[in-house]
Amino acid sequence: MRIIDAHTHPVFMHDGATPAAARRLVAHGRAHGIVKMVALGDVLVHGRLPSAAQCRRINDETAQLKRWHPDYFIGFCCLNPTLGARAVEREVERCVTQHGFRGIKLEISNNARDACMGAVMAAARRWNLIVLQHTWSQTNIHQRRFHSDPADTAWLARRHPDVSVIMAHLTGCGYRGVLEAKGLPNLFVDTSGAFPEAEILDFAVQELGAERILYGSDLPIRETSVTVGRVLGAHLTAAQRHLILHDNAAKLFRL
Amino acid sequence: MLIDANVALGPWPFAPLPERTAPQLVAYLKSHGVNRALVSHLGAIFLPEPMPANRALFAAVRRTPTLLPVPVINPALATWREHLAACIAAAPIRAVKIIPAYHNYSLRLPALAPFVAAVNAAGLRLIVATRLEDERHRYHALAVKGLPVAQLAAFLARFPATHFVCSGLYKPEIETLAATHENFSADIAFAEWLNTLALLTQKIPARRLLLGTNTPLFDTRAQVDKLRLARLPAKTLALIGSANAARLFGL
Numbered sequence: 001m002r003i004i005d006a007h008t009h010p011v012f013m014h015d016g017a018t019p020a021a022a023r024r025l026v027a028h029g030r031a032h033g034i035v036k037m038v039a040l041g042d043v044l045v046h047g048r049l050p051s052a053a054q055c056r057r058i059n060d061e062t063a064q065l066k067r068w069h070p071d072y073f074i075g076f077c078c079l080n081p082t083l084g085a086r087a088v089e090r091e092v093e094r095c096v097t098q099h100g101f102r103g104i105k106l107e108i109s110n111n112a113r114d115a116c117m118g119a120v121m122a123a124a125r126r127w128n129l130i131v132l133q134h135t136w137s138q139t140n141i142h143q144r145r146f147h148s149d150p151a152d153t154a155w156l157a158r159r160h161p162d163v164s165v166i167m168a169h170l171t172g173c174g175y176r177g178v179l180e181a182k183g184l185p186n187l188f189v190d191t192s193g194a195f196p197e198a199e200i201l202d203f204a205v206q207e208l209g210a211e212r213i214l215y216g217s218d219l220p221i222r223e224t225s226v227t228v229g230r231v232l233g234a235h236l237t238a239a240q241r242h243l244i245l246h247d248n249a250a251k252l253f254r255l
Numbered sequence: 256m257l258i259d260a261n262v263a264l265g266p267w268p269f270a271p272l273p274e275r276t277a278p279q280l281v282a283y284l285k286s287h288g289v290n291r292a293l294v295s296h297l298g299a300i301f302l303p304e305p306m307p308a309n310r311a312l313f314a315a316v317r318r319t320p321t322l323l324p325v326p327v328i329n330p331a332l333a334t335w336r337e338h339l340a341a342c343i344a345a346a347p348i349r350a351v352k353i354i355p356a357y358h359n360y361s362l363r364l365p366a367l368a369p370f371v372a373a374v375n376a377a378g379l380r381l382i383v384a385t386r387l388e389d390e391r392h393r394y395h396a397l398a399v400k401g402l403p404v405a406q407l408a409a410f411l412a413r414f415p416a417t418h419f420v421c422s423g424l425y426k427p428e429i430e431t432l433a434a435t436h437e438n439f440s441a442d443i444a445f446a447e448w449l450n451t452l453a454l455l456t457q458k459i460p461a462r463r464l465l466l467g468t469n470t471p472l473f474d475t476r477a478q479v480d481k482l483r484l485a486r487l488p489a490k491t492l493a494l495i496g497s498a499n500a501a502r503l504f505g506l
Contacts, residue, residue, distance in 0.1 A: 223447050233477050
């Protein structure tokens with residue numbers, strides 16, 4: 001079983017930034033069949049509105065992981081879109097040209113519908129990057145001013161059909177979130193987020209097709225055996241499992 | 256050989272979950288390596304009084320001895336003594352469960368003193384269910400929150416001679432309580448972090464942790480794999496997987 005994990009935070013609240021910790025994580029991943037991890041950065045270490053310098057430090061840590069394990073980690077560039085177009089363009093260009101990052105990670109600096117996202121999506125288009133948007137149902141959280149609901153991330157994908165968008169956290173998006181993602185071929189959903197609630201992955205495959213779903217763990221917040229186990233425990237064909245665990249990500253990330 | 260301390264039968268109104276018969280549940284759990292399970296009825300959470308659901312539970316598992324019925328009692332109801340007695344008379348039970356957050360009382364409820372005493376006198380283990388789902392994902396019209404850990408801590412302090420089983424605690428909650436209280440064991444259904452059990456067992460002895468899958472609300476395979484694939488000595492895995500439950504519930 002070969003797995004690509006599309007959603008990880010190898011460095012989390014400063015933990016994991018040493019060569020030894022990175023080696024341990026790679027060994028851990030390989031023991032679970034994970035052949036590559038998308039490293040999204042220590043995205044909340046400076047709060048929800050990191051400065052440009054803080055974004056650079058987060059991305060430099062991701063780049064360091066890539067240098068230590070170039071065949072294992074795929075880097076995504078952490079951004080704070082509210083810093084403005086110039087800061088976004090500069091950091092994306094730096095991450096792509098100097099570090100070979102493949103995507104952009106957006107946390108909760110702003111809502112996916114905000115005007116500042118225009119520069120982010122333009123940069124993604126220019127550099128052929130994938131945009132992974134943190135997403136969680138706001139039905140019970142009530143932070144929509146800066147926290148994207150599945151409806152917001154779907155809106156973003158609909159508005160930018162030429163950019164591939166990953167709606168993070170299938171479980172956090174819930175059944176309503178899955179339905180929001182319907183009919184948007186450039187919108188993918190990762191399986192991360194919260195506890196392994198039964199049946200929701202089955203529902204997502206039924207409504208979206210296995211081709212639109214990527215395995216993601218959100219480690220270290222979640223346990224790898226659980227996040228893989230929820231895919232293996234769903235009522236899927238072997239071909240569907242293979243798509244979700246590996247092939248969709250390999251195709252999307254051009255591996 | 257695994258014993259699952261947190262399983263339910265019956266309907267859950269907020270998600271399209273499979274509603275299995277008792278024999279189907281036995282076969283399903285067995286397919287994931289679970290040989291015995293402590294089972295409650297989800298109907299007991301929502302009915303005005305839990306006995307119809309408890310009766311349905313007893314009837315359902317009568318011919319499936321590997322499913323051990325755990326009736327739910329609501330000690331905030333005037334008739335809890337009758338309910339407890341009826342459950343004891345209905346079937347050989349090892350434990351009863353309370354679900355304060357869903358039954359609208361706090362662990363400061365005065366009736367809990369005679370209730371705990373009665374449960375102890377009957378030789379039963381009391382399971383305190385602190386949550387059934389991630390509160391962020393609850394049905395929008397429900398206002399149920401997880402049981403506050405401070406309330407549980409005060410409850411544990413109030414009954415130092417009784418050893419409780421707490422289900423549904425998050426990993427940090429288990430760690431917080433374990434730092435100050437020894438009179439509880441916890442299931443691992445809601446405990447999760449990278450290397451969950453290796454980290455947890457640094458904060459609470461393995462002899463106080465139990466496999467709990469929260470089936471059918473959570474994916475059973477995923478929950479069992481949390482234990483099965485943990486990098487811990489086989490003896491530790493055996494404690495969490497079955498020996499602790501066998502000891503605590505007299506199996």
